Amino acid sequence: MPSRRLPITLHKMSKLSRIAQLLGWLIQEKRSNEMNASASTSELIGTSVRWIDTLEKVLGATQYGQAFWVDGMLYGGVLRSPHPAARIVSLRTSAAEKLPGVHAVMTAQDIPGQKLYGGPTVLDHPVLAGDRVLYVGQAIALVAAESRELVERALQLIDVEYDLLPAIFDPAEAVKPGAPQIGAQGNIAGHEWIQRGDLESGFAEADVVVEQTYHTTWIEHAALEVECGAAWPDEQGGITLRVSTQSLEYKQQIAAVLALPPDKVRVTCPMVGGGFGRKLDITVELYLALLAWRTRRPVLLASSREESIYAYAKRHPFTLHYKTGVTKDGRLTAMQVRIIADAGPFVYRSALVSLHSLMLATGPYYVPHVSIDVQAIHTNNIFTSAMRAVGGPQVNFAYESQMDQLAHELGMDPLVFRHINYLHTGQTLPNAQVIQGAVLLADSAERAWKALDEMPTVVQAGSKKIGRGISANISGYGVPGNTAACDIEIRQDGHIIVSMGVCDIGGGQRSSVAQIAASLLGVPPEDVTLRLADTAMTPPVGATAGSKTLYYCSNAAFMAANALRKRLLEVAADRLEVRVDDLVLQDGEIRVKDQSGKTLALLDTIAEASVRDIPLTEHAVFQTPQERKFESKSGTGIDWLGFTFGTHAAEVAVDEDTGEVTVLKYVCCHDVGRALHPQSVGGQMRGGVAQGIGFTLMEQVTVKNGIVQTPSLREYLIPTSVDVPEITTIMLESGEGLGAFANRGIGEAPAAASAGAIANAIYDAIRVRVTELPVTPERIFTALQRCKKGLEQ
Numbered sequence: 035m036p037s038r039r040l041p042i043t044l045h046k047m048s049k050l051s052r053i054a055q056l057l058g059w060l061i062q063e064k065r066s067n068e069m070n071a072s073a074s075t076s077e078l079i080g081t082s083v084r085w086i087d088t089l090e091k092v093l094g095a096t097q098y099g100q101a102f103w104v105d106g107m108l109y110g111g112v113l114r115s116p117h118p119a120a121r122i123v124s125l126r127t128s129a130a131e132k133l134p135g136v137h138a139v140m141t142a143q144d145i146p147g148q149k150l151y152g153g154p155t156v157l158d159h160p161v162l163a164g165d166r167v168l169y170v171g172q173a174i175a176l177v178a179a180e181s182r183e184l185v186e187r188a189l190q191l192i193d194v195e196y197d198l199l200p201a202i203f204d205p206a207e208a209v210k211p212g213a214p215q216i217g218a219q220g221n222i223a224g225h226e227w228i229q230r231g232d233l234e235s236g237f238a239e240a241d242v243v244v245e246q247t248y249h250t251t252w253i254e255h256a257a258l259e260v261e262c263g264a265a266w267p268d269e270q271g272g273i274t275l276r277v278s279t280q281s282l283e284y285k286q287q288i289a290a291v292l293a294l295p296p297d298k299v300r301v302t303c304p305m306v307g308g309g310f311g312r313k314l315d316i317t318v319e320l321y322l323a324l325l326a327w328r329t330r331r332p333v334l335l336a337s338s339r340e341e342s343i344y345a346y347a348k349r350h351p352f353t354l355h356y357k358t359g360v361t362k363d364g365r366l367t368a369m370q371v372r373i374i375a376d377a378g379p380f381v382y383r384s385a386l387v388s389l390h391s392l393m394l395a396t397g398p399y400y401v402p403h404v405s406i407d408v409q410a411i412h413t414n415n416i417f418t419s420a421m422r423a424v425g426g427p428q429v430n431f432a433y434e435s436q437m438d439q440l441a442h443e444l445g446m447d448p449l450v451f452r453h454i455n456y457l458h459t460g461q462t463l464p465n466a467q468v469i470q471g472a473v474l475l476a477d478s479a480e481r482a483w484k485a486l487d488e489m490p491t492v493v494q495a496g497s498k499k500i501g502r503g504i505s506a507n508i509s510g511y512g513v514p515g516n517t518a519a520c521d522i523e524i525r526q527d528g529h530i531i532v533s534m535g536v537c538d539i540g541g542g543q544r545s546s547v548a549q550i551a552a553s554l555l556g557v558p559p560e561d562v563t564l565r566l567a568d569t570a571m572t573p574p575v576g577a578t579a580g581s582k583t584l585y586y587c588s589n590a591a592f593m594a595a596n597a598l599r600k601r602l603l604e605v606a607a608d609r610l611e612v613r614v615d616d617l618v619l620q621d622g623e624i625r626v627k628d629q630s631g632k633t634l635a636l637l638d639t640i641a642e643a644s645v646r647d648i649p650l651t652e653h654a655v656f657q658t659p660q661e662r663k664f665e666s667k668s669g670t671g672i673d674w675l676g677f678t679f680g681t682h683a684a685e686v687a688v689d690e691d692t693g694e695v696t697v698l699k700y701v702c703c704h705d706v707g708r709a710l711h712p713q714s715v716g717g718q719m720r721g722g723v724a725q726g727i728g729f730t731l732m733e734q735v736t737v738k739n740g741i742v743q744t745p746s747l748r749e750y751l752i753p754t755s756v757d758v759p760e761i762t763t764i765m766l767e768s769g770e771g772l773g774a775f776a777n778r779g780i781g782e783a784p785a786a787a788s789a790g791a792i793a794n795a796i797y798d799a800i801r802v803r804v805t806e807l808p809v810t811p812e813r814i815f816t817a818l819q820r821c822k823k824g825l826e827q
Contacts, residue, residue: 099336113175123195154283222411242440245358305566353375398508473705481701491699513673601643707771727788
């Protein structure tokens with residue numbers, strides 16, 4: 035088909051919806067305009083200016099993954115396995131192929147290139163199952179047809195004969211001798227371990243030892259937008275994909291599956307309706323590419339919500355066994371941790387999950403003697419991969435429950451106990467990495483607890499007990515040896531064009547980059563345009579994940595914008611006959627700092643630079659330090675370059691008659707280094723807490739014999755406005771962070787500390803310790819009944 039920009043048709047909105055959104059936007063726009071008008075460009079950093087995409091979002095004009103259509107487009111669909119473990123005896127597609135309006139039916143034998151795909155390290159997931167299936171939902175065949183209805187009819191006409199095989203659903207069974215092999219390299223998907231000090235002597239020093247096993251379950255990412263995208267071939271023998279994703283880094287895998295050179299594959303990313311780690315992996319990209327390449331037609335493919343839940347990756351369920359020792363004066367002496375994670379049948383990011391949970395297992399506490407072992411085990415359950423705050427929420431639940439229990443065993447105030455054991459600048463983590471920069475754990479705990487006191491407690495009548503809990507947090511951001519690039523162009527009219535391959539999943543990173551460019555180059559943010567991520571048009575910055583995006587992108591943008599700023603100042607200095615250090619660039623002009631009143635308009639400076647053939651474009655590459663990455667065999671190296679610390683505090687009401695838990699108050703306090711855009715940071719904090727409340731109290735993908743029992747949002751419950759209280763966010767600004775203007779990664783930390791705070795608040799209310807998530811009313815009620823029976827006996 036012709037190589038041209040494809041016409042786009044947006045989904046229509048009702049008139050009432052548009053009016054309601056427009057009114058809401060007008061109110062916010064008025065506030066933003068007042069803020070923008072009062073802020074000099076030199077004061078943009080630390081100001082919540084309007085996001086660059088606010089207007090198009092509230093008007094319903096934002097082009098998400100499914101908001102795309104072109105004449106001749108086909109619909110795609112995927113046939114998936116109904117069995118957790120089976121051999122494919124036969125696969126007949128002729129009836130589906132004969133159906134009028136069906137343009138392609140593809141199986142594994144139709145794949146022209148590489149047959150496997152996967153995560154960043156291991157390719158073990160068949161693009162389409164050829165001889166056997168390993169989980170319910172595994173892809174077997176693809177269909178492209180002229181309507182969604184035809185796709186469904188064709189999928190039903192594909193005849194698959196299965197020979198059922200023994201399946202394993204318990205990780206403990208998968209590692210027993212003689213267990214069926216699920217993974218390509220055995221049944222261990224990831225294994226990380228570390229030891230520091232002398233565990234035996236550490237426990238010998240302890241006056242009190244607490245030992246407990248904790249359990250978490252599968253969690254659905256539940257982004258508002260499901261997996262979706264479109265693909266089309268071009269006349270130059272290549273293919274373009276427009277996909278809702280968190281990463282453009284899978285271009286090479288797409289090319290390999292199609293047996294094409296990588297330069298023949300172009301991947302673009304529209305605005306993304308949430309990701310939370312799900313879209314960090316390949317979802318629909320390969321299916322789209324295969325169908326478009328086979329039919330030579332554009333193809334649109336989007337999961338249903340049910341398909342999204344049963345067929346794609348989940349957060350790993352953990353079984354965590356903790357044993358912790360402490361002296362009678364409250365000093366931690368030793369901690370032994372054993373974690374088993376259910377990886378499902380494929381590796382994906384299980385090695386990463388193992389590593390991250392290993393590094394976070396002791397929390398933000400100094401423990402001199404440590405032994406930690408983490409294994410991710412293959413099963414025939416739904417496969418698992420990265421989810422926001424990778425490995426953090428699970429271990430936070432366990433280590434914070436341990437801290438609280440130890441404090442109560444000693445008869446100490448839980449805040450005082452934590453204060454004794456907090457990590458401090460200069461101390462080391464279990465991997466011997468030295469903590470550098472501000473920690474502010476004591477400050478965050480004091481601020482969070484005080485904020486609870488300042489809010490009134492409102493509880494409806496009934497048999498409800500009130501309790502408070504606290505949870506400390508450490509989260510990492512930035513990894514060694516990564517790069518991010520940025521191109522900035524200053525046009526003659528003063529407009530700034532910034533090109534970065536940032537997949538925008540709603541976190542506001544692109545707006546913060548625009549804020550940096552505007553601040554350094556002396557223009558209002560609305561004069562900055564950021565191109566959407568496109569492998570053909572924007573330089574790479576890596577995936578939008580791991581709380582690292584703003585760290586990387588802010589530094590790259592700062593480097594590019596600052597280089598252009600220096601050139602402009604040099605031109606102005608020559609024209610005004612002063613030194614560069616005597617000049618200030620802001621609000622569209624360059625002026626001399628003294629009282630002489632000498633100024634030069636920015637547009638005049640740009641014109642002069644052009645006359646002198648001074649380039650007004652800059653390409654900058656930011657690279658993180660080349661530190662040695664952690665290896666369990668040697669016990670040395672690091673996982674992250676920087677850390678974000680904070681404290682969460684919760685107040686809950688527990689109904690002893692029903693077991694229902696209500697979160698009454700919640701405070702989230704983190705040292706963010708510097709809040710470039712406080713409103714965006716606050717949004718990350720509140721969103722993370724909302725997810726944390728769901729993880730703790732209600733969310734669970736129920737799986738029985740490999741089959742998901744919660745196939746829609748009717749069964750899989752996520753928090754609504756009724757379940758989430760007003761969240762108080764407190765941003766400490768130490769001015770110490772790795773990002774430009776000292777920002778710290780904040781995308782994941784707020785999502786990792788709710789379980790500990792809420793579980794400890796529940797204990798404070800009813801003196802029953804919960805050890806399994808989610809904390810459902812049934813579990814609370816059962817625990818209370820057991821406690822009462824024990825007291826009666």
